[in-house]
Amino acid sequence: MTMSRRTTIGLLAGAAGMLAVPFGAMAEGPVYLGYQLPLTGNTAQYGQDFKTAAEIALKDFNASGKIKVPVEIIFEDSRSDAKEGVAIARKFVDDDRIVAALGDFTSTVSMAAAQVYKRAEMAQLSQTASHPDFAKISEWQFRNITTQAQEGVYNADWMNEQGLKKIAVIAEQTDWGQSVVKDFAEKVEANGGEVVFTEFFNRGLPDFRSIITKIERAKPDAIYTGFFYEDGAQFLKQMQQLNIDIPVYSTSAAYNQKLVELAGPAAEGLFLTVTFLPNSETDHVKKFVDEWKAARGGAEPGQFPAQAYDAVNIMLEAVARAYPDVSRQNVRDELAKTKDFPGVTGVTSFDENGEALKQLTKATVTGGQFVPLK
Amino acid sequence: MIDPYYLQQLTIGISLGMVYALMAIGFTLIFGVLNVVNFAHGEVYTIGAFAGIMAIAAFGPPFLVIVFIVLAVGALAGFSLERVAFRPFRRFSDEASLKSRAMREATLMSSLAMSIIAREAMELLFGSEFQTIDIGYLINKPISLGPVTIVNGDIIIFVVSVLMLGGLQWLLKYSAIGLSIRAVSNNPLGAKYVGINTDRTIVLTFVIGSMMGALAGILVGLYYGAVFPSMGFIPGVKAFVAMVMGGLSSIPGAVIAALVLGVAESLSTTFVSSVWADMVAYLFLIVTLVFFPQGLFGARRERV
Structure with missing residues (x-):
């Protein structure tokens, strides 16, 4: 009973998604992305970090003028709860304006939501879901974390x-x-x-x-x-x-x-x-760390916010490449073409499964600091 | 000559056992008086640890001062716990209520409730992660003794356990408070009839037991350098097993059982994966309950 109802909703959502494509492509309003992440509950600190990282990335992208229309991100709180995650995914795929989704935080929630994105055919890019099977769910799943x-x-x-x-x-x-x-x-x-x-x-x-x-x-x-x-x-x-x-x-x-x-x-x-060291000398890492410190009263960003920052930027680049025909299918295809993206968490490409291939850095702890090894 | 490997594992086992014993002493004392398990003992232990590290973070006092702060906080926690979770179930003083198992065992639930509230509150306040502690305060400086290595914390915990055990035995055997504690433990109704202030005795037992629990918390917290809101759970389970094995109301029995448990866990890691080492405690619990229902050291006695 529940299964059949779910399937129906999925199908409806899928249909709505397909119908949305032409409208989305023609609209001259902003391009919308959905971001599902835990903003309250036990894992709230991670979600809050992702939100800050995403806002930094988005501000820079919109200021750069790469595409004529602004991009906006709709944040929804999943509380790291699989049921919430699925509900948000349904909400995103039902929203004709949204062309792709980011998140969730944990593998469990990301994988639950992935089923919705898979049926509705909308790209999902998680910054942290590291379960071996996540990216294999369908061609619509991508991740920005090494396995x-x-x-x-x-x-x-x-x-x-x-x-x-x-x-x-x-x-x-x-x-x-x-x-x-x-x-x-x-x-x-x-x-x-x-x-x-x-x-x-x-x-x-x-x-x-x-x-x-x-x-x-x-x-x-x-x-x-x-x-x-x-x-x-x-x-x-x-x-x-x-x-x-x-x-x-x-x-x-x-x-x-x-x-x-x-x-x-x-x-x-x-x-x-x-994959990320905040004390790295590279320009774009410095830029991100400075902006993060300004937003967070001087605290250094960790690896997870850096992954979220890159994930959002990878997504924005895909949107920019798809522009002006920003349909769900096009964004997904452009996302899959991501190659040698110069992120703060290393040079990143996606393989055919949507797995991030990153350049890893060797590091050690010296004098209470993580330092890169040559 | 024994393989130094086994000597080292034995040493680790004894030190583990002493950590369990430290908690089991206060736990067993409270059980002995009321004949019910105080599920909130693990949280008193955690509160003790948090009080200690907050004192360290606030003004970095010498070690002994921390011990006294923790003892005071523990006493307060024990007093409040008794007031909130145990006292309300003793408000009827008629014989039927005093003998009622249901009234007594209702405190299982109320102490469990208090423990959940306290743990969740600490998680809200401090987050569920390990707290950062000034490394200089940790009691884990290695000391080499021939083929085995121990740390200064092992000595501190050993001395504190011996003091607790000795002090408690003296208190129970030779002091007036101890006499009334033993009387209430033996027969609360009888104690009441001969004029012992049972409420006061129970409060005192909670205060003493919780002081010991809180002290155990900060010592183990500094020993492992790990203080977090749910830190009391696993030691609580181990202390419970030690208490049951030791015969429920025998404090020396619980201490010996705790040592046996620690050594068994550490030696079992040699033969099976450490994932299974926790099973040793539960296995001991089952074996004890099936074959030695009175515990290994429990004297046969009439329960009230």
């Missing part, structure tokens, strides 16, 4: 170059953690190295010392880790507590200034890949 399929391979090569052959791997017990281990381990073996230890832990584990002791017994040359900054800080502090000195490598998920704040000196010498 472990890319980072794991990159890190395996990096460690191989450093002559690190025997590697211990630990990661959190989630879909994401599994992908950290899988893609990395395959490449290590391919490079002639050996994964001597693999273990998963529950997110939020307070005490890593038993695992660390176990890792030490396996005598690896280095440890590769799939954790976020809180677990990362605990792990690094307890490594130091146990006086164990084995180099630790990690993914961009660990990149957060809070990691250094929580772990202090224990974070020194952590190696990781990042």
Whole structure:
């Protein structure tokens, strides 16, 4: 019953979307984009960051005069709730003016909303949804975040170059953690190295010392880790507590200034890949960081707002290329053609699945700062 | 010669066990008097930790001053908790109400409610993430003892546990307050009939138990450098298991059970993935309930 009703609504929404195309193309009013993101609730801080980033990107784009009409973004609060996310997606696809959507924050909500965008045939670009299956849902889904399929391979090569052959791997017990281990381990073996230890832990584990002791017994040359900054800080502090000195490598998920704040000196010498560093010397990064600081009273932007900033800019570029025929289909096609986009999170292209291929940067923690390695 | 690996795991296990014991002491004390679980003990622990780190952030006092601030906050939290969640269910003093299981067990719900309210309030106030703590205050400086490494926090927690346990045993055995606590714990109605002020005794038990809970919170918070609103949940579960294994109302029993639990968890990580280490606690709980319903150290006694 519910299914059939949903299907009907989907079909209606799809039909409305198709009907909207000619009108949207002819209108001389502003071009509208939808942005669904959590503005309240537990994850509100992320959504608020995305909104600020999007506003910065939008202001610059409209000031540049690349196209004759202004672009506007309609923000809707999904509260990181899948039901809300679907409702917003329906609202966006029903709104004839909207040509494409950005968001959502979490993979769960993005994937729920993706079903609506897929049926209504409207492009959806998420700045953060990193679930392996998200971009595969249909040709309408895109993301501006690297997946472990890319980072794991990159890190395996990096460690191989450093002559690190025997590697211990630990990661959190989630879909994401599994992908950290899988893609990395395959490449290590391919490079002639050996994964001597693999273990998963529950997110939020307070005490890593038993695992660390176990890792030490396996005598690896280095440890590769799939954790976020809180677990990362605990792990690094307890490594130091146990006086164990084995180099630790990690993914961009660990990149957060809070990691250094929580772990202090224990974070020194952590190696990781990042796509965005606020202290980078590049002009466009400086410009974004300055504008962000002006909007946020001096605070530095993290990786997620930077990804949102790039996602919005990628979308705006696609709109500009599609202009004057800004239909949903055209925006999607132009989005798919994105190649070597010079974003603040690295040079970005989309592959045939809508996956972002980014240039990754090697970084380490020195003196309480994340600094790029040459 | 034992493999140093196992020695290190054993050391980690004992230090884990002491962390659980620290919480289990106050938890068991409160259970012993009322015969109901105080679900809000985990939040008293969290409040203690937050009070401590707020004091550190505000004026960076020496360690002992923090301990006293935390004890005061814990006492206040215990007093308020008793007033809000437990006292209302003792307002009828007739024999039927006093003997009623339903009246007593209603406090399970009210303490659970208080714990949810307190946790959510802290999440609204501070956010659910780890709080930043001045690294200099953390008690995790490594000390090498031959093949094993411990940290200064292990020594502090050990000393505090011993002091708590010893002090509590002395208090219960040799002081007037202790005598009335034991009397109320043994038979509240009888205690009331012989003229013991049971309300006052219960309030005092909460104050003492919560002071210990709050102190445990800040010590463990500084030990791991992890203070966040839901930090009390997992130690609360472990303390509960330790209490049941120890025989519900035996404080030394709970401490020994907590140590056994810690060592078992740490050694089990050697053989199974750490994801399963948490299962050890639940397995112990089930085995205890099935084969030793009185707990490992619980004396047989008539319940009121």
